Amino acid sequence: MVNQSSKALSPVLYLPHGGGxxxxxxxxxxxxxxxxxxxxxxxxxxxxxxxxxxxxxxxxRATVTGGGQPGIIYDYYGFPAEAYQIRYSAPGHPQLAxxxxxxxxxxxxxxxxxxxxxxxxxxxxxxxxxYPQAQIPCIQLSLLKNLDPAAHIALGKAxxxxxxxxILIVGSGMSFHNLKTFFSGGMNGIKENIEFDDWxxxxxxxxxxxxxxxxxxxxxxxxxxxxxxxxxxxxxxxxLHVCYGVACADTPIAQVVFNEDVMDKRVTSLLxx
Numbered sequence: 001m002v003n004q005s006s007k008a009l010s011p012v013l014y015l016p017h018g019g020g021x022x023x024x025x026x027x028x029x030x031x032x033x034x035x036x037x038x039x040x041x042x043x044x045x046x047x048x049x050x051x052x053x054x055x056x057x058x059x060x061r062a063t064v065t066g067g068g069q070p071g072i073i074y075d076y077y078g079f080p081a082e083a084y085q086i087r088y089s090a091p092g093h094p095q096l097a098x099x100x101x102x103x104x105x106x107x108x109x110x111x112x113x114x115x116x117x118x119x120x121x122x123x124x125x126x127x128x129x130x131y132p133q134a135q136i137p138c139i140q141l142s143l144l145k146n147l148d149p150a151a152h153i154a155l156g157k158a159x160x161x162x163x164x165x166x167i168l169i170v171g172s173g174m175s176f177h178n179l180k181t182f183f184s185g186g187m188n189g190i191k192e193n194i195e196f197d198d199w200x201x202x203x204x205x206x207x208x209x210x211x212x213x214x215x216x217x218x219x220x221x222x223x224x225x226x227x228x229x230x231x232x233x234x235x236x237x238x239x240l241h242v243c244y245g246v247a248c249a250d251t252p253i254a255q256v257v258f259n260e261d262v263m264d265k266r267v268t269s270l271l272x273x
Contacts, residue, residue, distance in 0.1 A: 156245020
């Protein structure tokens with residue numbers, strides 16, 4: 001278990017949230033991912049609050065949920081009725097939302113607080129598996145609609161001070177996110193999937209890569225092997241950039257904590273601690 005003493009830094013976790021509500025509905029192609037999410041929480045000291053950067057929320061300016069009791073957003077369609085009965089009653093954390101807002105503004109990043117927005121499935125699907133009792137206050141931070149990797153690393157760097165508090169920072173996305181191949185069946189795209197996955201792991205974990213080179217590789221992620229095949233649109237990758245930005249000053253090298261198939265595609269989770 002991570003030691004959360006006054007001198008310890010809180011962990012930063014980039015994780016896969018899977019296909020819509022399927023991980024919660026018992027889908028067999030998510031079994032390994034579900035097991036991982038249930039186990040990883042036990043390996044981390046229980047935080048006092050959780051900040052989630054979800055792939056499923058984009059705004060013109062950085063936006064933080066500020067409500068005390070956020071509702072649930074069913075931001076998916078075509079699933080069984082039980083998918084629209086999922087509940088996750090974790091409280092919000094208005095004070096932390098104000099702190100995040102202030103850190104962003106102090107770094108010159110335009111930001112706002114949304115007291116009405118609820119939690120999307122990029123937040124409540126993984127957290128329902130990690131912390132099913134929903135006892136830990138949570139807030140969400142949006143991505144930026146410009147999808148600029150530099151801007152998202154900057155978001156993370158602005159929030160690095162949060163690691164001095166017992167706050168778990170989660171980037172919720174998918175290291176592979178080509179929907180056409182997920183639903184085409186078989187191993188379509190597996191070569192491209194592995195090429196990009198290998199590049200991503202090397203970029204984030206190889207000790208011989210300098211801090212400057214590591215950041216440059218993330219900024220120019222489109223140059224990676226099969227990058228645009230694996231991410232036709234990069235919203236599921238950019239939570240990783242935010243996580244890297246948070247962690248890079250103190251913990252530039254991540255560790256792989258999950259690297260298994262989800263819906264027949266190799267998917268990676270990274271932890272900075």
